[in-house]
Amino acid sequence: MDDIAIIGYAQSPSQRRAELTEPQFLFPVISEAIERANVERRDIGFTCAGSCDYLSGQTFAFVMNLEAVGAWPPISESHVEMDGAWALYEAWVRLQHGDIDVALAFGSGKSSPGDPSEIYPLQLDPYTLTPLGADPVSMAALQARAMLDKGTITEQEMAEIAVRSRTNAANNPYAQVRGSGDVDTLLREPYVTAPLRRHDLPPISDGASAVVLATADKARAVCERPVWIRGIDHRIEPHQPGMRDLTESISTRQAGRHAGIDHGPVEVAELSATFSHQEKLLREALGLGDEVQVNPSGGALAANPVMAVGLARIAEAARAISERGVSRALAHATSGQCLQQNLVCVLEGA
Amino acid sequence: MTTHTIEFPYTRTLGPVIGPFLTGLRDGHVLGVRNRDGRVLVPPLEWDPATGEAIDVDFVEVGPAGTVETWAWVTEPTRKHPLDHPFAFALIRLDGADTALLHAVDAGSMDRMRTGMRVVARWKDERAGHITDLSFVPEEAA
Numbered sequence: 001m002d003d004i005a006i007i008g009y010a011q012s013p014s015q016r017r018a019e020l021t022e023p024q025f026l027f028p029v030i031s032e033a034i035e036r037a038n039v040e041r042r043d044i045g046f047t048c049a050g051s052c053d054y055l056s057g058q059t060f061a062f063v064m065n066l067e068a069v070g071a072w073p074p075i076s077e078s079h080v081e082m083d084g085a086w087a088l089y090e091a092w093v094r095l096q097h098g099d100i101d102v103a104l105a106f107g108s109g110k111s112s113p114g115d116p117s118e119i120y121p122l123q124l125d126p127y128t129l130t131p132l133g134a135d136p137v138s139m140a141a142l143q144a145r146a147m148l149d150k151g152t153i154t155e156q157e158m159a160e161i162a163v164r165s166r167t168n169a170a171n172n173p174y175a176q177v178r179g180s181g182d183v184d185t186l187l188r189e190p191y192v193t194a195p196l197r198r199h200d201l202p203p204i205s206d207g208a209s210a211v212v213l214a215t216a217d218k219a220r221a222v223c224e225r226p227v228w229i230r231g232i233d234h235r236i237e238p239h240q241p242g243m244r245d246l247t248e249s250i251s252t253r254q255a256g257r258h259a260g261i262d263h264g265p266v267e268v269a270e271l272s273a274t275f276s277h278q279e280k281l282l283r284e285a286l287g288l289g290d291e292v293q294v295n296p297s298g299g300a301l302a303a304n305p306v307m308a309v310g311l312a313r314i315a316e317a318a319r320a321i322s323e324r325g326v327s328r329a330l331a332h333a334t335s336g337q338c339l340q341q342n343l344v345c346v347l348e349g350a
Numbered sequence: 351m352t353t354h355t356i357e358f359p360y361t362r363t364l365g366p367v368i369g370p371f372l373t374g375l376r377d378g379h380v381l382g383v384r385n386r387d388g389r390v391l392v393p394p395l396e397w398d399p400a401t402g403e404a405i406d407v408d409f410v411e412v413g414p415a416g417t418v419e420t421w422a423w424v425t426e427p428t429r430k431h432p433l434d435h436p437f438a439f440a441l442i443r444l445d446g447a448d449t450a451l452l453h454a455v456d457a458g459s460m461d462r463m464r465t466g467m468r469v470v471a472r473w474k475d476e477r478a479g480h481i482t483d484l485s486f487v488p489e490e491a492a
Contacts, residue, residue, distance in 0.1 A: 128393045133430030138439045141422030149465045194423035238399030242441045242450030
């Protein structure tokens with residue numbers, strides 16, 4: 001595979017309820033990513049978007065998001081009904097063809113108009129799961145209980161993860177949930193859906209993220225510090241939650257191995273752990289030791305713009321390399337219930 | 351004001367596996383399928399999730415009782431949930447099955463839930479061939 005680099009990235013601040021429409025809050029994000037990449041809109045040979053029409057409650061809502069890209073004169077573009085991290089994967093594959101040298105990937109979601117507990121069951125098996133109203137918090141609670149029963153996590157550790165995420169988010173201008181708080185106070189809160197308390201859950205967020213990719217020659221020509229994608233892979237597990245081990249993430253482990261995380265030390269990991277217990281599960285699946293800085297941005301517990309949050313992890317991992325001098329980082333994105341599908345991307349500086 | 355009714359006048363088949371599974375529920379039976387390794391999958395699937403191989407349809411009746419593998423206590427049910435009062439979602443390994451089925455346990459109180467507990471199907475009187483034709487209750491309460 002040819003080396004592809006990240007040459008620009010941007011995010012919107014995550015908000016509980018954005019007053020702007022999705023194309024409106026996407027526009028400045030895409031403009032900023034392109035500007036930082038030091039290219040022009042007309043240089044982009046391929047555009048791929050990740051979004052979910054169910055969130056807007058409107059078929060082909062994703063087409064309107066192209067207003068934020070500018071689709072005249074006609075452009076070459078595609079869309080995935082997935083997190084923007086998978087849009088980046090498609091753009092990365094597209095660049096391998098070698099006939100274009102710049103691609104744009106973005107993800108956006110406006111969760112505020114709907115109720116996630118009613119919308120998410122629609123992504124599940126329509127005969128055995130959707131009619132039960134199997135919502136993401138309940139599904140995650142089944143997973144957390146399984147981990148507690150197995151002894152691979154404690155409620156105390158889950159609260160510690162939440163506190164650390166909020167503390168890290170204090171310096172992240174895009175985060176939605178910040179602050180310190182202490183573990184004992186959080187553990188005195190009632191359960192939302194036992195064994196999960198409010199701090200174990202992600203916020204409901206509106207937001208967007210965008211990344212500009214380039215081939216090696218183009219990246220060196222326009223960018224002082226390109227961030228190289230050394231490996232990227234995604235894997236999926238059975239859909240039925242009762243047909244896999246919820247206390248492990250085999251698909252994350254496989255994706256990590258195929259993305260080459262073992263080829264060198266990881267300094268920073270940005271993980272799409274949308275529930276506190278999932279951070280520990282992912283750390284173990286990826287073999288990340290205590291020396292690895294996990295979610296310095298605050299992660300998905302601090303801001304969860306659905307369909308943009310995974311791509312935001314890639315943007316944050318790239319930011320750690322290009323702005324904070326980290327030499328090797330990994331980003332993780334997820335899709336489906338209880339970490340059913342997982343993507344791992346390994347990034348390096350020089 | 352005018353009232354419009356949107357109709358989708360289609361009928362469709364649910365196929366050779368989900369069709370009999372839901373018809374079985376209507377008749378008060380839970381069916382699984384046996385894969386090539388002899389493992390019984392519930393709910394039944396047309397393809398083996400471990401290998402991607404087509405499954406030769408070989409139905410096995412399972413349950414009606416089973417064991418809770420993990421559970422979550424829903425304090426405030428949504429209008430889409432199968433019960434309108436606090437209940438547990440649980441992964442239930444029905445007797446005779448090698449996988450767990452997601453369903454609701456009407457336990458009355460969280461204190462009555464624990465991993466490893468026995469539950470048994472409670473059938474609705476009027477059944478429609480739907481996953482909500484049944485829910486589960488603790489075995490000692492049945």
